[in-house]
Amino acid sequence: MTESRDWYKTAVFYQIWVRSFCDGNGDGIGDLYGVYDRLEYVRSLGVTAIWFNPLYPSPNADYGYDISDYCDIHPDYGDLAQFKKVLDRAHELGMKVIMDLVINHTSDEHKWFQESRKGKDNPYSDYYIWRDKPNNWSSVLEGKAWEYDELRGQYYLHLFARKQPDLNMDNPAVREEVKKVLRFWLDMGVDGFREDVINFISKKEGLPNRIGVIPILDEMKYYKDGPHIHEYMAEFREVCNEYNAVQIGEGPMTTVVSALKYLTGRSKSLDMMFSFDHMTADCLFTEYVHLPFKLARLKKALSKWQYQLEGKAWNTLYLENHDHPRVLSRYGSERHHRESGTMLAAVYLFLKGTPFIYQGQEIGMTNIRLMSIEQYKDVSSKNNYYSYHLKDDEQSRLRRIHLSSRDSSRTPMQWDDSDYAGFSTVPPWFGVNPNYRAINVKKQEAESDSILNFYRACIRLRNSSPALLYGEYREHNSKEPNIYSYSRSLDGEVYLIICSFFMERLPYIVPKQFRGMKARLLLTNYPAKRETGMEFEMPHTGFRVYPYEALVLRIS
Numbered sequence: 001m002t003e004s005r006d007w008y009k010t011a012v013f014y015q016i017w018v019r020s021f022c023d024g025n026g027d028g029i030g031d032l033y034g035v036y037d038r039l040e041y042v043r044s045l046g047v048t049a050i051w052f053n054p055l056y057p058s059p060n061a062d063y064g065y066d067i068s069d070y071c072d073i074h075p076d077y078g079d080l081a082q083f084k085k086v087l088d089r090a091h092e093l094g095m096k097v098i099m100d101l102v103i104n105h106t107s108d109e110h111k112w113f114q115e116s117r118k119g120k121d122n123p124y125s126d127y128y129i130w131r132d133k134p135n136n137w138s139s140v141l142e143g144k145a146w147e148y149d150e151l152r153g154q155y156y157l158h159l160f161a162r163k164q165p166d167l168n169m170d171n172p173a174v175r176e177e178v179k180k181v182l183r184f185w186l187d188m189g190v191d192g193f194r195e196d197v198i199n200f201i202s203k204k205e206g207l208p209n210r211i212g213v214i215p216i217l218d219e220m221k222y223y224k225d226g227p228h229i230h231e232y233m234a235e236f237r238e239v240c241n242e243y244n245a246v247q248i249g250e251g252p253m254t255t256v257v258s259a260l261k262y263l264t265g266r267s268k269s270l271d272m273m274f275s276f277d278h279m280t281a282d283c284l285f286t287e288y289v290h291l292p293f294k295l296a297r298l299k300k301a302l303s304k305w306q307y308q309l310e311g312k313a314w315n316t317l318y319l320e321n322h323d324h325p326r327v328l329s330r331y332g333s334e335r336h337h338r339e340s341g342t343m344l345a346a347v348y349l350f351l352k353g354t355p356f357i358y359q360g361q362e363i364g365m366t367n368i369r370l371m372s373i374e375q376y377k378d379v380s381s382k383n384n385y386y387s388y389h390l391k392d393d394e395q396s397r398l399r400r401i402h403l404s405s406r407d408s409s410r411t412p413m414q415w416d417d418s419d420y421a422g423f424s425t426v427p428p429w430f431g432v433n434p435n436y437r438a439i440n441v442k443k444q445e446a447e448s449d450s451i452l453n454f455y456r457a458c459i460r461l462r463n464s465s466p467a468l469l470y471g472e473y474r475e476h477n478s479k480e481p482n483i484y485s486y487s488r489s490l491d492g493e494v495y496l497i498i499c500s501f502f503m504e505r506l507p508y509i510v511p512k513q514f515r516g517m518k519a520r521l522l523l524t525n526y527p528a529k530r531e532t533g534m535e536f537e538m539p540h541t542g543f544r545v546y547p548y549e550a551l552v553l554r555i556s
């Protein structure tokens, strides 16, 4: 591995789901013109890299994850020239850019699929997974995993939505196509890829029926980390190596043991992986199963990945993305908006790994509550709603959707308090959260103690210290049900992070090894109550923290 690729270890990523980021040409849809105008803003957060969700032409059955052309830009978002302009400007500002690589499936409107449907003698015939008889698998987003195609007279596999047929990665021609796509974007100058559901691309021969009773989970062993995955990944790695491109895999349901196979050793094919354990602390895929939320589950998952990758591989750090509701509405409190929004920044920005901030997270955007299922756009939200037990009434179905919908994180970015939140000059493609007059970028720019400015402060602090970048992680007070506390240390430099997930004051018990030591307060989300820079002796018992308080202390 070359050193020059290691830039990702000190990077802070910002994730842009372009459709809802900023509308630059006044048609109600976010685009690359709007992105261009906001690049300075993104950079001002301390961000040094951008991950774009899919920008390619797509019928939007799964909002860009159903790609109909890998080597172009969706006309809603601009064109290749505009993308290049954004890319060059991002580079000028000191930000790398990575693209979303979605190769488990294409759109059914992709030329390859349109050809493949035509019959077994078509050159694209084996680009997809066709069977005369379906097996009993379920798809992640939409009902059964098989759909009958009239023209071909066979069923095709779709692990996700119906309009997302799975590519047949066992076909060498398909892998060559993938490499062409990699080269296309790398030649243009992109710095790497976020690789969508990458651990699903190699399926077990024969596609055996699920034996267990739990749809999706019980059949996953037939396609998660499948038999040829590391061979295929090695082929793609070779291309990326030529360009020193960074590769970050999305690894749904991955375990540490299997993640390490992608991240280390001879089969190393990814620089980092998005693990899911901490995201399933309260939910499974797009459904909420572990309610009420218990901090213990979240702490355990975060610590597991911190400990088990230590010295071996590098973590991704994230709490939000386009597949989950807003974190403030999940793990924080909308009533304690500023406090819990800032606290949630400290929860993960000081962990070991590379942080990802999802657009709007930095101002504490919250879940939207739409009044009818027709107003939702996301395929899984709609399907979940209609799959609920029929005896559930509309209101209780909607409550479940309010909790779980991916659309909650896909509402237009709240830039200011003007009409449509400054996202667009016309009614946007999807509902603006009505709280935009209170929660927006412009307002938080002006407030020194805002969530936005707290993100900036966290990133500055993180970058100022080798211990916060490379130091060892240790969890403290692990039995405490409402506080997450951890330290990072390197060569005697120790930082202690304390985060309260509770809406009232709480005692924090000082861990034994820190009692009586000197502490300096480096960061607090209660600037009116505590003085940054203040020095004190760590009490021998504990001290009280404020509701949703976050503290970063330097211990010596």
Ligand code: GLC
Pocket: 062, 065, 102, 160, 196, 197, 250, 322, 323
């Ligand atoms: C990933 C994406 C998600 C998409 C799915 C299928 O999980 O993040 O948005 O629906 O893959 O491509």
Ligand code: CA
Pocket: 023, 024, 025, 026, 027, 028, 029, 030, 031, 076
């Ligand atoms: Ca537009």
